[in-house]
Amino acid sequence: MSGSLWTPPGAHADALPAIPRRRASPSWARPDPVDELATRLDDFIAAAVHPDEIAALLESDGLSDDRIRERYGVRDSFALAEELYERVERRHPEPDGPAHDPWRVGLLGCLLRGLVFALPGLGYVLGAPLLTGTLPLLAAALVGWTWNQGLAHRAYSWLGLGDRTAARRSLLLGAPVGVLLGALAAFAVAGPGQPTAVAFAAGQSCYLGAATVLLVLGRERALLAALLPMVAGAGFALVEPVPDTLRLVLLLCSMLTAAVLxxxxxAAAVRVPRGRGAVLNVRLPPRERDRPRRAGSRSTTMGRTLPASLPYALFGLATGVLVLHAALGNAPAGEATVALTLSMGPAEWLLYRFRSRSLAGLRSTSTARAFRRTTVRMAVECLAAYLAALLALGLATSALWPGAPGVSGVRLAGLLLLGVVLWTGLLLQSFGAVLGAAVICSAAALAQTLALVTHTGGTHWTGPIVHAAAALAQAVLVCVLLGRATAHR
Structure with missing residues (x-):
């Protein structure tokens, strides 16, 4: 052979060697796009308790199922999340400083809110000699609870988006509408010779609207100050006769003070041009920044057609009917309503405590099963603490209430079961799962109302049975929903 290069058969010995063509890289040498994504999101994936957390992040980053199938070769975001979850080892690094906890609140503030919820009941004590009927009051109260619950949700939605001006504007427009609806409801059901009841119901509606504004904007102390004249008059009326004129003046004083406050x-919302509110510091598409979201998610079939505040209004109506049944079903049983109203302070604090501890559980558990077990245990502990507070309040009000019937096991069981319904419903509401709670509470309220209307609810076991069924249904819903890590983000 001449030269150092091998010459193929049939080629000239002095020909130059051919330049080799670039070969395609074998498939095994190409970088895996899933591995690249896992590397990019390594810290977040390593700290995830469940693949659903990763799926939520992928969806928030705008990865559609079509793009995921084209780029990563899996069917959807959940399949990709499970693949990423398997490829990255679990790590839960501790934060540099104390972890941020937006749910940490003081007990005193919550107790103050519970007191503010209960004190308006003394207005009925002060105004009892002026009333000629209770049906207009009940109708106006139910309409007010329904409307103001939905209005409060809408205002809180704006506050959550960082736009306090829009929240004030919604309250400025919505509260007068609620007052008008309450007055019209009272007028519609009032019989002849009940003008004072209609007037009292209109004042009650005005107070409910003003109280909603002050409570949503965090002005509980101002509302308490507005109630002081009425509270002082009611306390004096329990021991000494009070002229009717003075009763009316004290009621009007508290109502007008609350309305003015x-x-x-x-009023600040009137002076700020529309669209000049606070800058929104949230990751929302431009069209969604203009208004609170409508109800709807992957788990809500009524999503884009149902206003987000409507389930909250329905929940307010249903719980209001249940509380009225508890108050009227075993007359005289007004102490049950007082106990439930006062218990809303501890209930609110325990709800915040549960949310705070669930965030700590996300940081301290390493598996989805451990987190679910921790969440269920915390829910049981908080519910037990609330029922203990409700039991103590129920026994205290029953002992102090004039003419109250003796404490019986059936009445206490009905009160505690209704407490379970209210607390689990509020818990679901705080997580945005209000639609399920509204449906369950509405079914319970409808069952009790039908039993009353058809005269089949004469037994004192009707209320406890309905409450037990609703409590069981909501407890199951709580366990199913709150065991998911993504529900707590």
Whole structure:
């Protein structure tokens, strides 16, 4: 052979060697796009308790199922999340400083809110000699609870988006509408010779609207100050006769003071041009920044057609009916309503405590099963603490209430079961799962109302049975929903 290069048969010995063509890289040498994504999101994936957390992140980053199938070769975001979850080892690094906890609140503030919820009941004690019927009051109260619950949700939605001006504007427009609806409801059901009841119901609706404004904007102390004249008059009326004129003056004083304070709180929205509120510091598409979201998610079939505040209004109506049944079903049983109303303070604090501890559980558990077990245990502990507070309040009000019937096991069981319904419903509401709670509470309220209307609810076991069924249904819903790590983000 001449030369150092091998010459193929049939080629000239002096020909130059051919330049080799670039070969395609074998498939095994190409970088895996899933591995690249896992590397990019390594810290987040390593700290995830469940693949659903990763799926939520992928969806928030705008990865559609079509793009995921094209780029990563899996069917959807959940399949990709499971693949990423398997490829990255679990790590839960500790934060540099104390972890941020938006759910940490003081007990005193919550107790103050519970007191503010209960004190308006003394207005009925002060105004009892002026009333000629209770049906207009009940109708106006139910309409007010329904409307103001939905209005409060809408205002809180704006506050959550960082736009306090829009929240004030919604309260400024919505509260007068609620007052008008309450007055019209009272007028519609009032019989002849009940003008004072209609007037009292209109004042009650005005107070409910003003109280909603002040409570949503965090002005509980101002509302308490507005109630002081009425509270002082009611306390004096329990021991000494009070002239009717003075009763009316004290009631009007508290109602007008609350209305003026509420108006001053929302008046700032009139002076700020629309669209000049606070800058939104949230990751929302531009179209969604203009208004609170409508109800709807992967788990809500009524999503884009149902206003987000409607389930909250329905929940307010249903719980209001249940509380009225508890108050009227075993007359005289007003102490049950007082106990439930006062218990809303501890209930709110325990709800915040549960949310706070669930965030700590996300940081301290390493598996989905451990987190679910921790969450269920915390829910049981908080519910037990609330029922203990409700039991103590129920026994205390029954002992102090004039003419109250003796404490019986059936009445206490009905009160505690209704407490379970209310607390689990509020818990679901705080997680945005209000639609399920509204449906369950509405079914329970409808069952009790039908039993009353058809005269089949004469037994004192009707209420406890309905409450037990609703409590069981909501407890199951709580366990199913709150065991998911993504529900706590």
């Amino acid at each position: 509420g108006l001053l709180e929302v």
